[in-house]
Amino acid sequence: MPTVCPRRDTSTTEWSVIKKFETSAGPVTVKRQCMHCLQPACTSACLTKAMYKTPEGPVTWRASKCMGCRYCMVSCPFDVPRFEYHSAVPKIQKCVMCFSRIEQGERPACVSNCPAEALTFGRRTELLDEARSRIYTAPDRYVHHIYGENEAGGTSWLYLSAVPFEEIGFRTDLGTTGYPMYTREFLYAVPLVLTIVPPFLLALNRATRRHEEAPETGGEG
Amino acid sequence: MTGGVVSIGRPNLTGEFGRFLRFLLQELRPKGPVLTPFNVITALIMLVSAVLLTIRFAFGIGSITNLSQEYPWGIWIGFDVITGVALAGGAYVMTFMVYILRMEKYHPIVRVTVLNGFLAYVFYAGALLLDLGRPWNVINPVIGNSFGVSSVLFLVAWHFMLYMLAQFVEFSPAVAEWLGWRRVRKVLMGMTLGAVIFGISLSILHQSGLGALYLMARTKVHPLWYSEFIPFLFVVSSVFAGLSMVIFEGSITHKVFHHRVGKVLHRTHDDIVMGLAKICAGAMLVYGFMQLLVLVHGQRWPYLSTGWGAWYLLEMLGFVAVPAVLYFIGFRRRDMKVVRVASVMALLGIVLNRLNISVIAFKWYAAVRYVPSWMEIVVTLGVLSAEIWVFRWIVNRMPVLDFDHGHQERPEQDWVPVRSVARGA
Numbered sequence: 001m002p003t004v005c006p007r008r009d010t011s012t013t014e015w016s017v018i019k020k021f022e023t024s025a026g027p028v029t030v031k032r033q034c035m036h037c038l039q040p041a042c043t044s045a046c047l048t049k050a051m052y053k054t055p056e057g058p059v060t061w062r063a064s065k066c067m068g069c070r071y072c073m074v075s076c077p078f079d080v081p082r083f084e085y086h087s088a089v090p091k092i093q094k095c096v097m098c099f100s101r102i103e104q105g106e107r108p109a110c111v112s113n114c115p116a117e118a119l120t121f122g123r124r125t126e127l128l129d130e131a132r133s134r135i136y137t138a139p140d141r142y143v144h145h146i147y148g149e150n151e152a153g154g155t156s157w158l159y160l161s162a163v164p165f166e167e168i169g170f171r172t173d174l175g176t177t178g179y180p181m182y183t184r185e186f187l188y189a190v191p192l193v194l195t196i197v198p199p200f201l202l203a204l205n206r207a208t209r210r211h212e213e214a215p216e217t218g219g220e221g
Numbered sequence: 222m223t224g225g226v227v228s229i230g231r232p233n234l235t236g237e238f239g240r241f242l243r244f245l246l247q248e249l250r251p252k253g254p255v256l257t258p259f260n261v262i263t264a265l266i267m268l269v270s271a272v273l274l275t276i277r278f279a280f281g282i283g284s285i286t287n288l289s290q291e292y293p294w295g296i297w298i299g300f301d302v303i304t305g306v307a308l309a310g311g312a313y314v315m316t317f318m319v320y321i322l323r324m325e326k327y328h329p330i331v332r333v334t335v336l337n338g339f340l341a342y343v344f345y346a347g348a349l350l351l352d353l354g355r356p357w358n359v360i361n362p363v364i365g366n367s368f369g370v371s372s373v374l375f376l377v378a379w380h381f382m383l384y385m386l387a388q389f390v391e392f393s394p395a396v397a398e399w400l401g402w403r404r405v406r407k408v409l410m411g412m413t414l415g416a417v418i419f420g421i422s423l424s425i426l427h428q429s430g431l432g433a434l435y436l437m438a439r440t441k442v443h444p445l446w447y448s449e450f451i452p453f454l455f456v457v458s459s460v461f462a463g464l465s466m467v468i469f470e471g472s473i474t475h476k477v478f479h480h481r482v483g484k485v486l487h488r489t490h491d492d493i494v495m496g497l498a499k500i501c502a503g504a505m506l507v508y509g510f511m512q513l514l515v516l517v518h519g520q521r522w523p524y525l526s527t528g529w530g531a532w533y534l535l536e537m538l539g540f541v542a543v544p545a546v547l548y549f550i551g552f553r554r555r556d557m558k559v560v561r562v563a564s565v566m567a568l569l570g571i572v573l574n575r576l577n578i579s580v581i582a583f584k585w586y587a588a589v590r591y592v593p594s595w596m597e598i599v600v601t602l603g604v605l606s607a608e609i610w611v612f613r614w615i616v617n618r619m620p621v622l623d624f625d626h627g628h629q630e631r632p633e634q635d636w637v638p639v640r641s642v643a644r645g646a
């Protein structure tokens with residue numbers, strides 16, 4: 001059994017881990033796993049659509065499509081996808097929010113099995129209402145922030161905390177923009193470049209032509 | 222009636238084919254001494270690489286690399302692909318200068334530059350396959366069952382493939398001349414301008430696309446190297462990266478393949494290098510100014526006083542500003558030595574910049590840093606060796622360096638097939 005400490009991290013075999021932090025309010029344990037972003041960086045990074053955001057919410061991985069480029073790992077703001085480096089047939093491993101259970105109307109295993117009911121499962125809007133009402137009714141128990149409400153455009157996992165989130169290993173510099181938005185402008189420029197640059201180059205080629213030259217010998221190599 | 226036609230045609234065809242095969246077999250044999258120190262060393266490197274790659278495909282990428290969950294991309298991507306493609310930018314810049322702007326002065330080196338670019342893409346972009354965990358699925362984004370069109374990598378992958386095709390078309394007249402295929406050559410010649418225009422458009426997009434890959438790694442790359450302008454910086458720097466590579470490679474190629482260099486290229490080589498030096502100085506001035514704007518605009522100067530700041534200043538001053546000034550001095554004094562030093566420093570600057578973004582300043586806060594294993598370096602050298610061998614084979618056989626003529630002064634009858642075996646003449 002690995003020790004519960006801040007350094008402990010998810011791995012190819014542990015999709016979800018409990019980290020323990022010494023904070024200003026004493027020791028705090030945090031469960032970390034894939035955040036299942038609303039606009040995931042990994043699915044927009046994936047060039048084979050192996051990373052897939054299901055309509056129900058979980059982000060899953062499809063083996064038959066993945067080519068193992070690991071661009072999802074480069075893009076993920078939470079560093080979640082894990083790659084099997086010591087396999088000839090490597091897989092990407094990450095929490096899939098027990099998608100097969102959710103499909104059958106069950107709750108994820110971690111939620112079902114948590115005896116302290118520290119985890120709740122439901123519709124995101126209702127969970128946000130629940131989180132806000134808890135902060136409102138017990139303003140001294142919680143920092144007034146729901147981590148995941150807006151982080152990286154919003155995530156399916158939402159966290160309430162008694163200590164500031166940076167003290168328990170959460171990145172607070174991710175911004176509130178969905179990650180796919182950061183490459184959108186570039187991708188929008190692609191059809192523009194492909195339609196404007198070629199005629200411009202052709203025009204330039206024609207404009208620089210000397211008069212005595214025959215039209216057909218424009219490019220020769 | 223028809224049978225008669227076939228019986229006349231058949232022996233000719235088989236005879237042609239036999240001659241063609243004999244010609245190929247003869248060309249496949251090495252020219253010159255085999256057991257040179259260069260050959261022995263590079264053969265050894267390639268042999269070791271082959272063994273290492275066997276291990277890698279049998280036991281996984283982690284068996285020979287130091288990649289980790291923190292560092293999914295190492296030097297096979299950061300150096301081979303991202304740096305290699307920037308250094309291969311000379312081909313699109315040179316075809317732009319020669320075929321679009323008709324700067325005839327540079328015509329004699331356009332073929333060798335396109336060949337270098339083509340091989341760089343084949344080998345360095347090809348090295349991407351070595352890094353793929355599930356390479357058998359590489360066909361997925363190609364055949365259309367899974368088009369991840371929202372991915373920058375999808376764009377880059379497609380552009381690599383299409384650009385390789387465009388470069389092959391650009392170079393193909395040399396192959397036709399080598400084989401003595403007069404009619405094929407004429408058809409291929411007609412496709413050059415189209416391939417050039419297509420190739421330049423693709424290059425602008427995938428050179429910038431390699432930078433755009435890091436737009437979603439915005440919290441992982443050190444702020445001194447990350448900005449939303451990375452795509453622009455990558456395109457502009459690929460101009461002088463590519464041309465510096467042309468100068469650097471040219472100075473080596475001219476010594477090693479002296480016997481293959483044609484009259485015109487021999488006469489104009491120094492002029493060409495000086496012209497390129499001037500262009501490089503200009504492009505580096507633009508690039509340096511853009512970097513300065515990004516630094517000021519992003520209010521990143523507080524970082525300059527840190528250790529990373531010193532490393533950044535070394536890159537920007539030592540390997541951008543200094544080589545730019547050296548290029549300018551070399552051009553003004555017509556000093557080949559100074560220009561060559563400038564080209565090497567500019568190349569180092571590009572290597573530094575690309576590695577800083579992809580490896581060195583990537584996860585700069587990580588507790589355990591990635592350092593490439595000796596095996597990753599050997600495989601990289603193996604890829605480089607294989608490329609040099611193929612380059613040498615082609616340059617020694619096809620009209621690449623002895624391609625003297627600008628397209629205006631080259632009459633149709635004047636081209637001389639290196640071998641006319643295939644035509645049976």
